[in-house]
Amino acid sequence: MRTANLGNLGEVSRLSLGGGGIGQIWGDTSHEEATATLRAALEAGITVLDAAPMYRNCEAFIGETFAGRLPAGVKVTTKHQLGTPPVAEVEARLIASLEASLAAMRLERVDLFFLHSNIHMDGFAYVHGEAHKDAFSTSWSTYVEAAAPSFERLKAQGRIGGWGITGIGVPAAVRQAIGHTPRPDVVQTIANLMDSPGALKRYAEPAQPREIAAAAKAAGLGVMGIRAVQAGALTAAIDRSLSPNYPDARDYERAAPFRGLCASWGEDPAIVAHRYALSMPHIDTVVLGVKNRQELSQCLAAEAMGDLDPGQTAQIDALGLVSL
Numbered sequence: 001m002r003t004a005n006l007g008n009l010g011e012v013s014r015l016s017l018g019g020g021g022i023g024q025i026w027g028d029t030s031h032e033e034a035t036a037t038l039r040a041a042l043e044a045g046i047t048v049l050d051a052a053p054m055y056r057n058c059e060a061f062i063g064e065t066f067a068g069r070l071p072a073g074v075k076v077t078t079k080h081q082l083g084t085p086p087v088a089e090v091e092a093r094l095i096a097s098l099e100a101s102l103a104a105m106r107l108e109r110v111d112l113f114f115l116h117s118n119i120h121m122d123g124f125a126y127v128h129g130e131a132h133k134d135a136f137s138t139s140w141s142t143y144v145e146a147a148a149p150s151f152e153r154l155k156a157q158g159r160i161g162g163w164g165i166t167g168i169g170v171p172a173a174v175r176q177a178i179g180h181t182p183r184p185d186v187v188q189t190i191a192n193l194m195d196s197p198g199a200l201k202r203y204a205e206p207a208q209p210r211e212i213a214a215a216a217k218a219a220g221l222g223v224m225g226i227r228a229v230q231a232g233a234l235t236a237a238i239d240r241s242l243s244p245n246y247p248d249a250r251d252y253e254r255a256a257p258f259r260g261l262c263a264s265w266g267e268d269p270a271i272v273a274h275r276y277a278l279s280m281p282h283i284d285t286v287v288l289g290v291k292n293r294q295e296l297s298q299c300l301a302a303e304a305m306g307d308l309d310p311g312q313t314a315q316i317d318a319l320g321l322v323s324l
Contacts, residue, residue, distance in 0.1 A: 001013045001014060001015065001044065001045035001046070001300075001303060001304075002014045002303065003047075004284040004285060005222070005284065006048075006075075006186060006222035006223075006224070006284045006285060007162075007185050007186055007220065007221045007222025007223075007284075008162065008185055008220075008222070009075065009111060009112065009161060009162055009185060009186065009222060011047075012047050012048050012075060012284065012285050013045055013046045013047040013048060013285060014278060014284075014285055014286065014303055015046050015285065015286055015288055015299060015300070015303050016046065016047075016048035016049070016050050016224060016285045016286065016287045016288065017037075017038070017041040017046050017048065017049050017050065017287075017288055017290070017296075018050045018055075018226070018287040018288050018289050018290075019049070019050055019051040019052055019055035019058030019059070019062075020055050020058070020289050021037075021288070021289045021290045021291030021292075021295070022034045022037060022038060022055070022057075022058050022061055022290075022291065023055030023056040023057045023058030023059075023061070024056050024057055024291070025055060025056055028291075029291040029292050031057075031061070033291075033292045033293065034057070034061050034291070034292075035061055035064065035065045036293060037290065037291070037292055037293050037296055038061060038062065038065045038066075039065060040293050040296055041296055042071055042074060044296070044300050047073050047074050047075060048074070048075045048076075048077070048224075048285060048287075049062060049070075049074065049075070049076045049077070050077045050224070050287050051076060051077060051078050051079075051101070051105065052077075052078055052079035052101075052114075052116060053078070053079070053080075053097065053100060053101055053104070054079070054081060054116070059078070059101055059104035059105045060104050062076070062104075062105045063104050063105045063106040063107075066106075067106060068105075068106035068107055068108075070107075075111035075112070075161075076105065076107065076110050076111055076112075077110060077111060077112040077113070077114060077164075078097075078098065078101040078102075078105075078110050078112075078113055078114070079113070079114040079115075079116035079166070080093070080094055080097035080098070080113070080114070080115065080116055081116045081117050081135075081136065082094065082115055082116075082117045082138050082142075082147060083117055083134050083135045083136060083137065083138060084117075084133070084134040084137065084138050084139045084142050085134075085142075087141075087142055087145050087146045088146075090142065090146035090147055090150055091146065091150040091153070094113075094147070094150050094151070094154070095154070098110070098113060098154065098159065098160070109158065109159055109160060109161065110160055110161070111160070111161040111162065112160065112161060112162050112163065112164050112185065112186055113151065113154065113160040113162075113163045113164070114163065114164045114165065114166055114186075114188065115138065115143075115147055115151070115163070115164070115165045115166065115184075116166045117136060117137050117138040117166070117169070118133075118136060118137035118138070118166075118168065118169030118170065118173075118202070119137065119138050119139075119140065119143055119165065119169045119170065119173040119174060119176075119177055120133065120137045120138070120139060120140065120169060120170050120173050121139075121140045121170065121172065121173050121176070122139050122140050122141050124170060124173070124203075126202045126203055127202065127203055127204045128201075128202040128203075129202050133202075136202075137169060137202075140173060140176070143177065144180065148180070148182050148184075149182070151163035151182075151184075152182050162184075162185030162186065163184055163185060163186075164184045164185055164186035164187060164188065164222075164224075165177055165184045165187055165188070166187075166188045167187040167188055167189040167209075167212050167216070168188070168189065168190060168197050168200050168201075168207070168209075168226075169203075170203050170205075171205065171206070171207065171208040171211070171212060174187070174189075174212050175211075175212065175215055178212070178215050178216050178219050178221065179215075179219065183219060183221065184221060185221060185222060186221060186222040186223070186224060187212065187213070187216040187221055187222070187223055187224070188223075188224045188225075188226050188287070189209045189212045189213050189216070189223060189224075189225065189226070190207060190209035190225070190226060190227050191209065191213070191225025191226060191227065191228055191277045191280055191283050191286060192227050192228050192229065192230045192234060192273065192276070192277060193234065193258070193273060193276045193277075193316050193317075193321060193322075194230055194233070194234070194251060194254070194255065194321045194322060194323055195207055195208075195209050195210065195322045195323050196227075196230050196233070196247075196251050196323040197209075197227065197323075198227065198230050198231050198233065198247045198248040198251055199231070199246060199247040199248050200227075201247070206323065207323060210280070210281075210282070213225070213280070213281075213282035213283060214281070214282050216282070217282040222284050223282055223283055223284050224283075224284065224285050224286075224287055225277050225280065225283040225284075225285070225286045225287065226286075226287045227289070228273055228274050228276075228277035228278075228286050228287075228288070228289075229270050229273045229274065229289070230248065230251050230255075230273075231248040231251075231289070232248065232252065233248050233249075233251035233252040233254075233255050234251075234255055234258060234269055234270065234273035235269055235270040235273070236259065236268065236269055236270065238252055254321060255269075255321060257319045257321070258272075258273075258316065258319060258321060261315060261316065261319065265312070268298070270298060270299075270302075271298060271301065271302040271305070272302075272308070272312075272316075274286065274288075274298075274299055274302035274303070275302050275303075275305060275306075275307065275308045276308055276313065276316060278302070278303060278307060279307040279308045279313060
């Protein structure tokens, strides 16, 4: 498998195994299949496990599968959805979340610890979920005064190798965090041909994931691309029940021309979508949302095929599917 440097964390595989599918949030998978998929991913050369406590059983499965003895060179992440608690509580909440994740995965440290909240500028109002924003989003003042310094202390103590932000929030706030000192080591951002965060988007303006990825790379940060198939919207069929009005279901309908183009090429849209994400500039590793070995095998095949031909990329872009 090809590799890239993930900022100052060094060399990683171009594919990372996300915990959502393994943890059973992207459709049903059995305990046995989840652990088998974890082993198969590492055997295939994947060197990053992107975990989180909100991914249900993911961290417990990692702990059970490897018993705290990960193969050499494998890196592990975890996350915490901090929100905007009182500043005095921030560090204790981060530590409690980290310790719970380490216990579940049977590890002494993680390589990356992500702030998994949106970041918003003080006074910003969300179009969706404004009344609950303190639960899912971290205010700029909380980030600057407490969150970033707490991550830095954990890093200095050796409890984490580095820290990052999930850069799917308000673009102006994400860009400001990238430019602020102390900087995160890694940013996770949307990497799909629609530039769509789907149901993760709560604000009105364009998501600008390509601009965020470029800004992160210009600042020397690593970039992990997420949602390559946009929660199933860029596959042949969504494998879970969704309301027709749900953002990911609407993206699936909007992506019909993409599926038609893939059919004309005789190719599976999920493979093409993953190859598109891997071809995007500034993306060091693409996080997979697979839940079983069959889906993993498909993604491994996509990576082995290499970048899309520029002509194919141009035809996809000409469909005009990029979200506004």
